Amino acid sequence: MATETNLQVSVKSIFEDVLQQQGARSCNIYLDSRKSDESSLRRYEAAGWLRRTVGVVGGKDLPAEPSEEEFMHGLRSGIILCNVLNKVQPGSVPKVVEGACDSVILSDGAAFSAYQYFENVRNFRVAIQEMGLPTFETSDLEQGGKSSRVVNCVLALKSYSEWKQSGGIGTWKYSANSKPAGFGIAKSFSRKRSESMNSSFSEKSLDSFCSDQSDSIEAGSVSSFGILVRAALSDKKQEEIPMIVESMINKLSEELESRLATHKELIKITAKAMEESATGHSLSQTASCDDKAEGVEVKASSAEEMVGDESSSIESERKELYDYKSDANEEPMQHVLKLHALVEQKRRDIQELKHCLCSTKTCMQVLQMTYQEDVFNLGKHLCSLANAASGYQRVLEENRKLYNQVQDLKGNIRVYCRVRPFKPGQSNTLSSVDHMDERTITILTHSKNGKEARKAFTFNKVFGPSVTQAEVFSDMQPLVRSVLDGYNVCIFAYGQTGSGKTHTMTGPKELTEEGLGVNYRALSDLFHISNQRKETISYDISVQMLEIYNEQVRDLLSADGGNKRLEIRNSSHNGINVPDANLVPVSLTSDVINLMNIGHKNRSVCSTALNDRSSRSHSCLTVHVQGRDLTSGNILRGSMHLVDLAGSERVDKSEVVGNRLKEAQHINKSLSALGDVISSLASRSSHVPYRNSKLTQLLQDSLGGQAKTLMFVHIAPEYEALGETISTLKFAERVATVELGAAKVNKDSGEVKELKEQIASLKAALARKEGDPENLPGSPERNRSKLGSSPSLLKWKSLSDLSCSTVNTEYESSSTSRRDSLESRETLVTPSHWQPLGSPLSSSFTNEDDRDSEASGDWVDKVMVNKHDNMSTRPGKEKGQPRL
Numbered sequence: 001m002a003t004e005t006n007l008q009v010s011v012k013s014i015f016e017d018v019l020q021q022q023g024a025r026s027c028n029i030y031l032d033s034r035k036s037d038e039s040s041l042r043r044y045e046a047a048g049w050l051r052r053t054v055g056v057v058g059g060k061d062l063p064a065e066p067s068e069e070e071f072m073h074g075l076r077s078g079i080i081l082c083n084v085l086n087k088v089q090p091g092s093v094p095k096v097v098e099g100a101c102d103s104v105i106l107s108d109g110a111a112f113s114a115y116q117y118f119e120n121v122r123n124f125r126v127a128i129q130e131m132g133l134p135t136f137e138t139s140d141l142e143q144g145g146k147s148s149r150v151v152n153c154v155l156a157l158k159s160y161s162e163w164k165q166s167g168g169i170g171t172w173k174y175s176a177n178s179k180p181a182g183f184g185i186a187k188s189f190s191r192k193r194s195e196s197m198n199s200s201f202s203e204k205s206l207d208s209f210c211s212d213q214s215d216s217i218e219a220g221s222v223s224s225f226g227i228l229v230r231a232a233l234s235d236k237k238q239e240e241i242p243m244i245v246e247s248m249i250n251k252l253s254e255e256l257e258s259r260l261a262t263h264k265e266l267i268k269i270t271a272k273a274m275e276e277s278a279t280g281h282s283l284s285q286t287a288s289c290d291d292k293a294e295g296v297e298v299k300a301s302s303a304e305e306m307v308g309d310e311s312s313s314i315e316s317e318r319k320e321l322y323d324y325k326s327d328a329n330e331e332p333m334q335h336v337l338k339l340h341a342l343v344e345q346k347r348r349d350i351q352e353l354k355h356c357l358c359s360t361k362t363c364m365q366v367l368q369m370t371y372q373e374d375v376f377n378l379g380k381h382l383c384s385l386a387n388a389a390s391g392y393q394r395v396l397e398e399n400r401k402l403y404n405q406v407q408d409l410k411g412n413i414r415v416y417c418r419v420r421p422f423k424p425g426q427s428n429t430l431s432s433v434d435h436m437d438e439r440t441i442t443i444l445t446h447s448k449n450g451k452e453a454r455k456a457f458t459f460n461k462v463f464g465p466s467v468t469q470a471e472v473f474s475d476m477q478p479l480v481r482s483v484l485d486g487y488n489v490c491i492f493a494y495g496q497t498g499s500g501k502t503h504t505m506t507g508p509k510e511l512t513e514e515g516l517g518v519n520y521r522a523l524s525d526l527f528h529i530s531n532q533r534k535e536t537i538s539y540d541i542s543v544q545m546l547e548i549y550n551e552q553v554r555d556l557l558s559a560d561g562g563n564k565r566l567e568i569r570n571s572s573h574n575g576i577n578v579p580d581a582n583l584v585p586v587s588l589t590s591d592v593i594n595l596m597n598i599g600h601k602n603r604s605v606c607s608t609a610l611n612d613r614s615s616r617s618h619s620c621l622t623v624h625v626q627g628r629d630l631t632s633g634n635i636l637r638g639s640m641h642l643v644d645l646a647g648s649e650r651v652d653k654s655e656v657v658g659n660r661l662k663e664a665q666h667i668n669k670s671l672s673a674l675g676d677v678i679s680s681l682a683s684r685s686s687h688v689p690y691r692n693s694k695l696t697q698l699l700q701d702s703l704g705g706q707a708k709t710l711m712f713v714h715i716a717p718e719y720e721a722l723g724e725t726i727s728t729l730k731f732a733e734r735v736a737t738v739e740l741g742a743a744k745v746n747k748d749s750g751e752v753k754e755l756k757e758q759i760a761s762l763k764a765a766l767a768r769k770e771g772d773p774e775n776l777p778g779s780p781e782r783n784r785s786k787l788g789s790s791p792s793l794l795k796w797k798s799l800s801d802l803s804c805s806t807v808n809t810e811y812e813s814s815s816t817s818r819r820d821s822l823e824s825r826e827t828l829v830t831p832s833h834w835q836p837l838g839s840p841l842s843s844s845f846t847n848e849d850d851r852d853s854e855a856s857g858d859w860v861d862k863v864m865v866n867k868h869d870n871m872s873t874r875p876g877k878e879k880g881q882p883r884l
């Protein structure tokens with residue numbers, strides 16, 4: 001269209017030039033009539049095209065320059081319209097009604113027949129609408145209708161027809177407002193209808209000339225040129241016209257030739273530009289590929305999106321370019337300009353994109369560097385964490401060793417005394433217990449001459465009648481932890497029948513939470529601690545329950561009620577064990593309760609009315625613990641025997657016979673054998689007589705070496721049981737006296753000093769590992785905080801706390817002699833004036849460790865004395881040492 005306009009403008013200017021050269025006066029501009037002229041010209045154009053296309057219809061020709069009324073009147077039947085449409089688009093109106101009434105023309109110019117009128121026009125409008133062309137209302141063909149819409153529709157059809165004729169290349173476009181040539185400038189030409197061209201240079205020849213010059217130029221425009229020419233020549237003399245026309249033609253042909261040359265040139269440029277654009281695009285793609293190949297991780301999604309968007313936009317633009325190329329024949333100038341602009345735009349876009357890629361690359365490199373730095377720092381941090389973790393593991397390991405050393409130094413054999421309360425209804429009963437303090441029990445007795453006398457026995461601890469189950473357990477709790485560290489522990493309940501052994505080990509018949517005995521509490525504690533350590537060590541805990549009756553071992557957890565006799569075996573792998581006894585894995589305290597119920601049931605099955613099996617047999621609950629260190633893979637094995645011994649009362653041989661006698665003999669034998677073993681161990685005897693009884697045989701691995709033995713000696717307070725009480729205490733004395741010797745340490749000995757130094761340096765080393773200045777020994781903050789947080793440390797006691805001695809002093813009942821007696825005890829173990837140092841380990845302990853260190857009280861300082869004793873005498877590797 002632009003080309004068309006350009007050409008028209010050129011033709012117009014040529015006319016003007018020619019007219020000026022000829023001295024012709026310029027046409028006047030009639031601005032007021034411009035509008036009507038414009039619509040008239042459009043109408044003429046439409047009419048001209050209709051005439052040329054369909055010729056004479058129904059014997060009536062449409063005037064070449066019809067008035068508005070003539071135009072509408074001519075088209076009202078719809079025949080011309082339908083015919084012209086069928087020519088443009090064959091078959092669009094399959095049946096054009098050309099009725100007999102055609103010739104009947106009413107005087108008012110109305111429709112020939114209503115049928116024709118509506119049918120043809122309707123079919124035409126429908127077809128036009130389907131083609132997407134602008135249409136009009138049927139009423140527009142009536143008087144007062146909008147003829148401009150009809151004209152517009154016809155011109156659109158004309159434009160479409162021409163587009164089609166030219167091959168239908170590109171997209172058909174039609175602008176309803178396009179003006180006929182000559183109206184793009186401020187001049188218009190009017191012509192009187194009556195005026196005719198009376199020359200050889202007829203209207204027709206000029207029209208055909210114009211139309212010959214450019215096929216692509218709309219015929220309507222050519223018609224306008226004709227009008228222009230006619231208007232220009234209207235006032236010329238006849239003889240002037242050939243000359244004017246000739247010069248016009250010359251000018252026109254010149255103009256057209258130059259136009260064609262430009263057109264060709266532009267097409268060349270366009271093709272070149274398109275090639276460049278395509279090459280530029282592929283270059284940018286190659287560049288992006290190269291970038292990728294270089295390994296530059298331009299992965300910023302936004303940049304990729306941009307590139308992606310741009311590629312697709314370039315692709316679409318490229319397509320458009322090709323479209324333009326196809327349309328180039330129609331509108332070369334405009335297309336070329338557009339293409340130029342487009343190519344420039346694309347170049348700019350590509351440049352911009354390259355910049356963007358560059359900056360993204362830089363950003364990515366910076367980011368990469370930052371990440372690398374972060375990863376490096378993280379690695380360093382991880383290394384230091386790993387070091388700290390392994391250091392922490394080492395500290396824990398050391399802590400475990402130290403802890404167990406402390407347990408060793410406290411004495412591998414500990415003897416506690418527990419006094420049962422009077423049974424209900426015994427309030428007036430005379431007690432054999434004269435006095436009790438923390439470690440001493442004084443029994444009321446009589447001397448040989450019948451005078452009242454007292455006998456004092458010293459233990460590691462004395463528990464009075466009011467002491468609770470929890471308090472009893474708290475004192476032995478640290479030993480439970482040793483089992484988890486791979487040590488063997490043996491806990492015995494010793495005493496005469498009815499003295500409270502079962503109460504201590506299991507609890508009262510009606511079990512309550514407070515009443516739970518050592519067995520439940522120990523296992524519950526094992527579960528608790530093993531659960532706390534689950535991140536570092538995986539534990540398997542299993543339980544066996546055996547009974548030794550008349551020197552026969554039975555399984556209390558067997559389904560047959562424990563009737564089968566079992567053999568004790570010694571294997572290199574498992575040590576001493578009873579392979580045929582049930583070993584039941586447990587993980588909850590409730591599991592243990594259930595198993596113990598089974599055990600008690602089996603034990604009572606074997607009882608008779610006259611013979612309470614529980615007091616006539618030893619029951620042994622054995623807890624086997626196997627722990628696997630998750631870091632090193634090391635295996636720790638420990639076991640704990642919880643033994644409820646048979647009643648220790650002596651049976652007068654003259655009074656009992658048969659089974660009772662046999663039982664008594666077996667009990668005496670086994671208890672005596674136990675005493676012998678413990679004595680031998682405590683005195684570091686070269687021979688330990690384990691094989692003298694099934695009991696000592698069974699417990700062999702858990703007695704001696706680094707194994708820990710704890711004996712609860714039970715006392716019945718009734719005076720009438722004095723004989724049994726004395727004999728029980730003497731047994732305990734036998735066990736404990738040997739340990740007493742070990743506790744006789746001179747506080748000033750050089751070895752003790754040496755030990756003190758060793759422990760101080762250990763503390764310092766641990767504090768350094770923790771990197772906590774507060775934990776360095778001697779730090780005032782540390783001492784303050786430890787003293788503040790651990791009152792037990794303030795309650796510093798003398799070294800006599802450490803003794804496991806019993807002292808028998810038979811003396812007259814007087815306060816003086818009693819004081820003397822106490823003083824005499826003090827000489828055995830010298831009171832310490834050492835200041836409490838606290839434990840540097842405690843800060844690195846877990847809660848569990850804190851609890852345990854608290855439970856063990858001021859253990860670090862206690863270590864100092866006993867360590868000397870044990871270290872100086874302990875053989876290198878003995879039985880009962882943790883098996884790793």
Ligand SMILES: Nc1ncnc2c1ncn2[C@@H]1O[C@H](COP(=O)(O)OP(=O)(O)OP(=O)(O)O)[C@@H](O)[C@H]1O
Nearest residue numbers: 420421496497498499500501502503508614615647
């Ligand atoms: N410390 C205690 N507090 C309260 N009651 C106790 C205590 N010790 C023992 N008893 C009670 O005394 C009675 C006898 O105790 P227990 O059965 O434990 O003695 P035993 O030594 O195990 O006897 P046996 O050797 O016959 O089995 C039980 O009723 C028990 O509940």
